[in-house]
Amino acid sequence: MTDTQTLIENRPPSVAGLFLERVAATPDAEAYRYPVPPASGQGPDAWQSLSWAQAAERVYAIAAGLIELGIEPEQCVALASATRIEWILADLGIMCAGAATTTIYPQTNADESAFLLSDSASRVLIAENAEQLAKARAKRAELPELAHVVVIDTTGVETGDWVIGLGELEARGAARLEKDPELIKRRVGAITKDQLATLIYTSGTTGRPRGVRLLHDNWSYMAKAIAATGLVTRDDVQYLWLPLAHVFGKVLTSGQIEVGHVTAVDGRVDKIIENLPVVQPTYMAAVPRIFEKVYNGVVAKARAGGPAKYKIFQWAAEVAREYAKVTQDNFRRTGNATAPFALSAKHAVADKLVYAKLREAFGGRLRACVSGSVALAPEIGYFFSGAGIHILEGYGLTESAAASFVNPGEAYRTGTVGKPLPGTEVRIAEDGEILLRGPGIMAGYHGLPEKTAEVLEPDGWFHTGDIGELSNDGYLRITDRKKDLFKTSGGKYIAPTEIEGAFKAVCPFVSNILVHGADRNYCTALIALDEAAILGWAKENGLAGKSYAEVVAAPATVEMVDGYIQQLNAGLQRWQTIKKFRLLPRDLDVEHGEITPSLKLKRPVVEREYKHLIEEMYEGTREK
Template sequence: MTDTQTLLETRPPSVATLFLERVAATPDAEAYRYPVPPESGQGPDGWKSLTWAHAAERVNAIAAGLMDLGVRAEERVAIAANTSVDWILADLGVLCAGAATTTVYPSTNADETAFILADSGSRVLIAEDAGQLAKARARRAELPELAHVVVMDPAGAADTDGDGWVLSLEQLEKRGAAYLEAHPAAVTDAVARITKDQLATLIYTSGTTGRPKGVRLPHDAWAYMARAIESIGLLDENDVQYLWLPLAHVFGKVLTAGHITVGHVTAVDGRVDKIIENLPVVRPTYMAAVPRIFEKVYNGVAAKARAGGNAKYKIFQWAAQVSRDYAKATQNSLRLTGVATAPAGLRAKHAVADKLVYAKLREAFGGQLRACVSGSAALAPEIGYFFSGAGIHILEGYGLTESSAASFVNPGDSYRTGTVGKALPGLEVRIAEDGEILMRGPGIMQGYHGLPEKTAEVLEPDGWFHTGDIGELSPDGFLKITDRKKDLIKTSGGKYIAPAEVEGQFKAVCPFVSNVLVVGGGRNFCTALLALDEPTIMAWAQENELRAGSYAEVVATDEVRALIQGHVDELNEGLQRWQQIRQFRLLPRDLDVEHGDLTPSLKLKRPVVEREFASLIEDMYAGSREA
């Protein structure tokens, strides 16, 4: 039996068990770093540390506190909060009580929050603040099973109901400490009783239409994920992870499982607007992100170079191309010969570009970054090659909520940009006749909560899960995602087009774009809706002395349309005729989560956007002759 097989086959039934093992193995090692207010004077640069032993004290108190509230095995406890160390400790407390966590995005409106709480049958809600509490309080009459709300922020934990329905997290932990005095083995006994098939997490998918579905993930799914991540050797105990992803999303959640089994340090701060500020302070060696973050960094670097004048911008463009060429050459060389190298002339150019551009880029990421993992959506290959050649190694991965997130990931030094890597150990994969990716393994969900018919649509009796994604497997096991099965466009001329592929290429050639949606299903040519990155285009407008004021006014000008037309023309030069964008419209605002255009993990909701901007789409096809 190999070491990998041993790790997987000897895994305990739950991450709760792995957590207790981690605490016993390295109690005094640093587990978490988290930001504190500057005025508190705690920790260097406003960050405080928590050892595994101290984390366990709080986790045990939360677990025991939930038991004291009457929460029993597999009963649901919802968490509605932004990413923080309290979120992680609360989740571990739920798991160590033998209960199951229901995740709720803090951006979820009151109506959908109430639906999730009711559909999951959650007994307790752990809410971030008064705002999250208010959503539950407004629908309390519709939530008879919700016995208590625990509020993380003590300032928002006022029990105005007067019946003990609301308490603070601090009060819960005090109740837990008292409970443990009377029942000292309560938590360890609860963990020992957990079985691998016991429900651990209900994650509600961000549906593009209708109500979201609750994905049932058992304890064994997380234990498997933790050990599989450990087995591939991507991380070790000396790493420092910067974690900002929403923990209500499966991508963020799986990172917490990997952290426990490996035992490295995780710096936690869910404030997206603090990422650039935090990176030089945290100096991470490892970070996971969604493609939009890398796209924004790329656009920001390009905009800064452009603002420095024509000479600086030409240097950046030259360096960007050198970076891509270097990445392609070294990755291809490694694949063919086992050694990553490039022609001498390219190496010389790369060395110059490194001093002028790449070194500054790496320093912006903290200067210690070994690797980034990108998931949740496709990263444009040309952007991936740019970062790769600059020494920011982005390892694309692939998975779904229904597969506990981390199904495929690129292997360390031998990663291949444009692919999502290889299957994790223990996962079976095959490609169906129509190109759909099918998976089977311990990370696959039990099914959709209370929806047996929906479950049967995607999960076969023998365990094969239909992902809904189209892909190709290389002979040595690297997977390339082509598109979502349901998103493939078939033109009226009978040609199939993968919109994500065209959209990704446009993001690589146009540094002004934020979001792009290619349209063309049932039509005789393709069009696109384009949303521009506001800071970037507004800076360009100022440099070019446009008199338009607001973002909407700027994107409506002839000058901006001509600017973007140039990039569309550049895109079309590299496309087949039937893929080319014949017309486009610039949207009066960017697409975002608040308007419902994007999921909380920043995926595009195509049907929503197409409905909202239907008039613009129809305008692009007005008078066209159908083939």
């Protein structure tokens, strides 16, 4: 048995147990950093730290406070909050009480929140602020099992019997621990690996969300498997801004506890650019939309600098892509990421002119980024790779506790999601569907045995619903969602995300694109443009002062986007080409239910909302 196998197979039954071990091993080491806005509301945030021992003091108080409220093992406690230090402390407190966390995105409306609270039979809700509390209050009559709401930020909140502040919960817990100091140790010691730890509801790109039952063992395995990859070390500083209600964010907290590195926590997406030079992370995880926005921003800045600057940037971008492809290919063949002398010389010049500034914007110390949730356009991946920002794509689902595959450090290959985590098995079904088996796979869907049986075979193989290909040496490439693949009326199969990713790589103004063509005789696209990028372009093209809707409706904008569509089509098979497109009057967003909080496109919602535009693009054509 290898050291890795031993590490994974001898794992403790829970992450709560791992947390106790981490606190005992490195009590004084820094665990978390978090921002504290200035009292005046003006000026930069101050960043404060918690050691593992200080974090534990709060975690144990929260756990004991929940026990004081009557929470029993495996009962659900819901968390409705943006990513912040209190989210992590509360989640660990819930687990150390032997209970289970139900996650709710802060953007979720009152009706959907009530469904999640009711379906999970949550006994306590930990709400971020008055806004989240108001949703629960509005639906209180429908939630007889919800005994208490604990509010993190009590500004404008009236507390009482049903509502208490997080500070009050911790005070109650601390008082309980004074009388019974071994309470948490006993609770954690009693946790078995098959107890429910987390109930995460799928983001529902189609239909109502399903509660995915993830056990304590799923997270303990993930923590050990992440450590076994060697991708992160004790010396790392992680910048964590991803929504912790999503499984991708949640798995990062488990890995950190096992490895013991520092995590800087701030979920305010509008603060990312400001925070990076302050935090100076060595690694961070993100979804592709973030890298696309950074790329579009860099292109827009270069364009605004005038024709000469823009030409230099375009040259440097091509050098970056060529350099990344050559070095990755050489590493695969020889184990050395080398490039020919002429290309290396060009790359060195481009580095001084362009790439070094880009790396500085990321804080200057970034070793790698992990990208997941949806596919990253390979050409964008190659650009960042060549610029020295190494994006390790990974793959997993809520049902597989997020991290099933990840690219292996230096040996990463852009366009693939890497190799399976130690302990995870993979096979490709006859129809190309990816099947997974291992300790990360869910126990099933909450209260939905028929739905569970549809995807989980009795021998443990899980049907992902994704289509992919495995290389001879075990790298996985995702080609599409099984349900997203469509067939044209001419009988050709189309993978829309492949075309959409290719367009994002050629057009620096796109925010979202949806390719349509099921049972039609050609493909069309609905395109939403990035507001900041297109308004910058508008200023230079006689449309200054116009609103977003006016700019996208302007003939000049349509003509400009059409040029990028022709560029895209030049690289596609004839049946894949986009024959017509429409620009949407606004970008797609979470509030309108068109994308999920983890920035995945909800195709049925968008196609339903813009059915009139789709039909317009097929008017006068004869369908089969």
